[in-house]
Amino acid sequence: MTETTDTRPGILLVLDGWGHAEPGPGNALAVADTPVLDGIRAKYPATLVEASGEHVGLLPGTVGNSEIGHMVIGAGRPLDYDSVLVQRQIDSGGLRDNPRLTEALDALAAGGGALHLVGLASDGQIHAHVDHLHELLSIAAARGVERVWVHAITDGRDVADRTAGHYLGRVEEFFATTGVGRLATVSGRGYALDKSGDLELTAKVTQAVADGRGALARDHGQILAGAGDGDVWINPTVLTDAAGEPLATVRDGDAILFANFRSDRIQQLADDLVKHLAESDVRILSLTQYDTEADIPALVGRADASGGLADQLEAHGLRSVRVAEQEKFEHVTYYLNGRDERRREVEEHVRITSDEAPEYTARPEMNLDRVADAVIEAAGRTDVALVAANLANIDVVGHTGDHDATVKAAEYTDGQVERILTAAAATGRWVVLVGDHGNAERMSKPGPDGAPLPYGGHTTNPVPAVVVPAPGQLLPDALRDGGSLADIAPTVLALLGRPSGPAMTGRSLL
Ligand SMILES: O=C(O)[C@H](O)COP(=O)(O)O
Ligand SMILES: [Mn+2]
Numbered sequence: 047m048t049e050t051t052d053t054r055p056g057i058l059l060v061l062d063g064w065g066h067a068e069p070g071p072g073n074a075l076a077v078a079d080t081p082v083l084d085g086i087r088a089k090y091p092a093t094l095v096e097a098s099g100e101h102v103g104l105l106p107g108t109v110g111n112s113e114i115g116h117m118v119i120g121a122g123r124p125l126d127y128d129s130v131l132v133q134r135q136i137d138s139g140g141l142r143d144n145p146r147l148t149e150a151l152d153a154l155a156a157g158g159g160a161l162h163l164v165g166l167a168s169d170g171q172i173h174a175h176v177d178h179l180h181e182l183l184s185i186a187a188a189r190g191v192e193r194v195w196v197h198a199i200t201d202g203r204d205v206a207d208r209t210a211g212h213y214l215g216r217v218e219e220f221f222a223t224t225g226v227g228r229l230a231t232v233s234g235r236g237y238a239l240d241k242s243g244d245l246e247l248t249a250k251v252t253q254a255v256a257d258g259r260g261a262l263a264r265d266h267g268q269i270l271a272g273a274g275d276g277d278v279w280i281n282p283t284v285l286t287d288a289a290g291e292p293l294a295t296v297r298d299g300d301a302i303l304f305a306n307f308r309s310d311r312i313q314q315l316a317d318d319l320v321k322h323l324a325e326s327d328v329r330i331l332s333l334t335q336y337d338t339e340a341d342i343p344a345l346v347g348r349a350d351a352s353g354g355l356a357d358q359l360e361a362h363g364l365r366s367v368r369v370a371e372q373e374k375f376e377h378v379t380y381y382l383n384g385r386d387e388r389r390r391e392v393e394e395h396v397r398i399t400s401d402e403a404p405e406y407t408a409r410p411e412m413n414l415d416r417v418a419d420a421v422i423e424a425a426g427r428t429d430v431a432l433v434a435a436n437l438a439n440i441d442v443v444g445h446t447g448d449h450d451a452t453v454k455a456a457e458y459t460d461g462q463v464e465r466i467l468t469a470a471a472a473t474g475r476w477v478v479l480v481g482d483h484g485n486a487e488r489m490s491k492p493g494p495d496g497a498p499l500p501y502g503g504h505t506t507n508p509v510p511a512v513v514v515p516a517p518g519q520l521l522p523d524a525l526r527d528g529g530s531l532a533d534i535a536p537t538v539l540a541l542l543g544r545p546s547g548p549a550m551t552g553r554s555l556l
């Protein structure tokens with residue numbers, strides 16, 4: 047039985063990619079006509095909270111992302127994100143001496159096997175850092191591995207598009223400075239990092255990496271010259287020798303090391319390669335722990351994110367309903383719950399299916415009306431203490447880099463927020479609205495040569511946090527300044543009339 051009698055129920059809305067910046071060129075949110083979002087920020091207790099860098103458990107100056115954003119919102123404390131744990135292992139020398147790595151490299155050196163490094167080549171720092179490839183090359187060289195192949199994934203999403211040449215050039219510099227390594231394949235992240243379940247895209251990368259099959263090129267310059275659709279959609283391409291033969295294929299006795307630190311987008315490829323190579327004698331490792339079907343040994347573990355909002359709701363017997371469109375479904379469930387897969391009795395999940403081949407610029411509305419419908423339906427239930435939803439449009443459309451479509455996404459979000467606020471008032475609920483990281487408030491950025499380029503990635507800007515009170519609910523006039531996403535779970539618990547969790551170091555913004 048859910049205990050709601052002494053509870054003031056509410057709604058937590060995470061507006062994905064809702065950052066704050068002063069009006070200026072590239073600020074799609076400042077241009078958008080959003081009377082509801084502007085109105086509540088002016089009228090109700092509101093503030094800006096930090097959502098990037100060390101405030102949430104990333105390296106200083108690093109843009110926020112949906113995983114760490116939702117994890118910290120849920121945990122009520124900053125967490126050391128996987129990228130930070132990797133960096134710490136690099137700085138301390140722990141990675142160099144990592145027994146899983148040294149054992150694999152020593153076996154390659156002794157048997158003449160090749161190391162295949164697979165990773166995103168950019169410094170977007172959402173999925174990977176190109177410098178980690180440098181570190182891994184240098185460790186391999188130091189352990190006497192002579193043949194190292196890099197299977198580079200081009201970005202164009204977390205960094206400006208058409209910068210792949212710059213990053214592939216850096217990778218080639220690493221080959222020169224470490225004395226090992228050669229580029230074996232190049233694939234756009236649209237293929238290599240698909241997470242929609244489209245295994246045909248993944249298979250093209252698997253074939254290129256494992257079997258040297260696919261488009262062929264002599265060097266990366268030739269690949270980029272033909273990359274008409276941008277860095278994301280570079281066709282998986284195999285580099286060839288003078289005779290036109292693939293430089294590398296994966297053979298018995300080789301090892302593959304996945305160098306991305308974020309799992310969500312590389313895991314489909316990792317699972318596919320594991321399956322493809324099931325009958326071979328190839329050791330497969332990942333830099334960090336992946337949520338793969340295959341149990342791939344990782345070099346660096348994960349931070350403990352337990353004791354967060356989900357655990358507190360469970361401890362108090364408070365029912366929550368989680369709602370999101372497919373793109374962000376894991377974020378309001380798995381990540382908000384601290385990467386804990388356990389299904390709790392007091393938790394219900396509503397996944398709104400996305401379009402089969404979503405055209406975000408043509409339909410910036412996505413399926414937000416159905417997300418709002420589900421939120422409104424759950425809000426009408428007296429047994430539900432908290433409805434937690436992700437409104438994805440501002441971030442997902444923002445990632446296209448299309449300023450005008452992103453303006454439309456924000457305007458549509460505004461209308462759906464109004465529907466939810468009306469339902470909240472009718473059902474006696476307060477509403478907390480917060481961004482998980484910036485995105486749409488900055489849609490252009492200087493490229494590697496300093497010239498401005500359209501930019502669809504995340505930012506280090508703070509995000510708005512607003513509490514819309516339930517009818518008749520007395521709240522302070524303002525929210526505390528100087529907070530971060532770590533303060534959201536304590537705020538939500540305080541509004542529910544419950545203490546903050548013992549593991550939470552964040553403090554209520556009220
Ligand atoms: O994977 C992506 O879509 C982007 O690289 C990062 O976006 P997210 O952190 O919002 O998922
Ligand atoms: Mn996000």
Ligand SMILES: [Mn+2]
Nearest residue numbers: 112441442445
């Ligand atoms: Mn995003």
